[in-house]
Amino acid sequence: MQDLKFSAEVKSAPPKALLDYVKSLKTVPADDPRSFIQASSDEKMMAVIFEAANRYRGFNPKNVVLIGIGGSNLGALAIYSALKQKGAGEILFVDTIDSRNLERILGKIDKTSLIVIVSKSGTTAETIANAAAILDRFPGNKAVAITDAGSKLWRWAEKRGLEHLEIPKAVGGRFSTFTAVGLFPLAVAGIDIKKLIIGVKKATDVCLLEDSSQNPALVSALAIYENYKKGQTIYDLFIFEPDLEMIGKYCRQLIGESLGKDGKGITPTVSIGTADLHSVGQLYLGGPKDKFTTFLSVKNHGADFVIPNKTSIAELVPDLAEKKFSEALAATLNGVKAAYRKKDLPFSAIELAEISEGTIGAFLAMKMLETVYLGKLLNVNAFDQPAVESYKEETRKLLSK
Numbered sequence: 001m002q003d004l005k006f007s008a009e010v011k012s013a014p015p016k017a018l019l020d021y022v023k024s025l026k027t028v029p030a031d032d033p034r035s036f037i038q039a040s041s042d043e044k045m046m047a048v049i050f051e052a053a054n055r056y057r058g059f060n061p062k063n064v065v066l067i068g069i070g071g072s073n074l075g076a077l078a079i080y081s082a083l084k085q086k087g088a089g090e091i092l093f094v095d096t097i098d099s100r101n102l103e104r105i106l107g108k109i110d111k112t113s114l115i116v117i118v119s120k121s122g123t124t125a126e127t128i129a130n131a132a133a134i135l136d137r138f139p140g141n142k143a144v145a146i147t148d149a150g151s152k153l154w155r156w157a158e159k160r161g162l163e164h165l166e167i168p169k170a171v172g173g174r175f176s177t178f179t180a181v182g183l184f185p186l187a188v189a190g191i192d193i194k195k196l197i198i199g200v201k202k203a204t205d206v207c208l209l210e211d212s213s214q215n216p217a218l219v220s221a222l223a224i225y226e227n228y229k230k231g232q233t234i235y236d237l238f239i240f241e242p243d244l245e246m247i248g249k250y251c252r253q254l255i256g257e258s259l260g261k262d263g264k265g266i267t268p269t270v271s272i273g274t275a276d277l278h279s280v281g282q283l284y285l286g287g288p289k290d291k292f293t294t295f296l297s298v299k300n301h302g303a304d305f306v307i308p309n310k311t312s313i314a315e316l317v318p319d320l321a322e323k324k325f326s327e328a329l330a331a332t333l334n335g336v337k338a339a340y341r342k343k344d345l346p347f348s349a350i351e352l353a354e355i356s357e358g359t360i361g362a363f364l365a366m367k368m369l370e371t372v373y374l375g376k377l378l379n380v381n382a383f384d385q386p387a388v389e390s391y392k393e394e395t396r397k398l399l400s401k
Helices: 016-024 033-039 043-057 074-086 099-106 125-137 152-159 180-188 193-206 216-229 242-259 281-286 325-342 357-378 386-399
Strands: 004-007 064-067 091-094 114-118 143-147 163-166 234-239 267-272 291-300 347-354
Touching: 004 216, 004 357, 016 357, 033 357, 043 163, 043 180, 043 193, 064 125, 064 180, 074 091, 074 180, 074 242, 074 357, 091 099, 099 125, 114 125, 114 180, 125 386, 143 152, 143 180, 152 163, 163 180, 180 193, 193 357, 216 291, 216 347, 216 357, 234 242, 242 267, 242 291, 242 357, 281 325, 291 325, 325 347, 347 357
Parallel strands: 064 091, 064 114, 114 143, 143 163, 234 267, 234 291, 291 347
Antiparallel strands: 004 347
16 A cells, blocks of 8 residues: 555464455445445445535534544544644544533533534443533534434434434444544544545555455554464554554554453553653563564654754754754664664554545554454454443443432
């Protein structure tokens, strides 16, 4: 893929069962949780999303208030955080029960703000609590519910004459970013979701190839799994681009919630270069060898700065003077990789051509399929989250008292 360069060392060939599984993903029925793969190609669904987003964008809302948590929120937040510098309108993310944060957000809402409530089940306690508080303060605002057809939230929206958009029933929350869950609020805010989807489709096609040498999601999954079996049970996404931090946290959810089952699991962490070289770099290079790392970087940063020497800064660090920031960053990243090699610490590397709708879409599509392949390798169901449901059940019991 031109948008994304990937490199990793894999010592063993992919098992035949995994290659057969890759082949099976090319034709997945709509009632299968793996059908998220085809979501971006569902022209009927996309037409509904585009029409609704254009209509609400036409009302010129001051901002979009996105109320959701986990998979109902994190994908949109990740994409928005990466792309908001491209002139997108404001999205206010309400994703936890926090009175002080809610009060700050309420101060940014006015009567034109669009309120979007996202809950696949339609009964997520945190989401419903925040929605109730915001709608109570702004009862006349336009509001849209995004949920499963027929859920309690769907019926509640119908009863009140509110617009409601459907989440494909078989698609789980963390895999629903490229449905109305993520695409609708992003489009209303001005993100070009058509370009985003083009990136998703290109990466999906490549990441479904049975030729493992050409399939970055498959190779990445194999590299992570090989090292997992050797005791590297922590998977660190080391991001050398601060604007992509929330992308890392979305990937953390993919790995953690999809694979942490049956006593198995890979612990995902997120590090930000270069800052975290000065917080956890010592641990990574000098501590236990229990981690597999993927370095994520960007080739073209757009604006660049030259480090001037007018103040004789070369007296402090001679080799920095007259260098570009991008050169200093590249030297640091390559230096880290060299240090990892000397310490025999396993890693892979991904370089995005730039930060754009296409590259972000491609990267997230790759990580989704990488997670699915890891689920197959670990022999766990990557699409449920039974332990999460246990905390929700206990919460409901306490609230009912």
